[in-house]
Amino acid sequence: MMHAWLFTGANAPLERIERDIPRGEGNNLLIAVRGSGLCHSDVGRMDGTLTPYMPQKPPIILGHEISGESLSVGPEVRAP
Known part of the structure; x- marks a missing residue:
């Protein structure tokens, strides 16, 4: 579990949840996230100023500025 x-x-508090660990399949890479930052758009969602303008509606896991280690690579992943 992750x-x-x-x-x-x-303006709602974030909820701590557990999810099954996904698999690195197809053209996906599975990364064990060791740290994640919240950017201006994430904060704008949280305070409501940008929430109506964002393409993906809640519920959503925020944070896309991540660092971590690769755990698995799907067979369709190609190096640039």
Whole structure:
């Protein structure tokens, strides 16, 4: 199992959740995230200023500025 913080709506507290660990399949890479930052758009979602303009609606796991280690690579992944 992995842990994540789920955004459910503007001005609501994040909810700590557990999810099954996904697999690195197809053209995907599975990364064990060791750290994740929240950017300006994430904060704008949380305070409601950008929430109506974002393409993906809650609930969503925020944070796309990550660092970590590769755990598995799908067979269709190609080096640039």
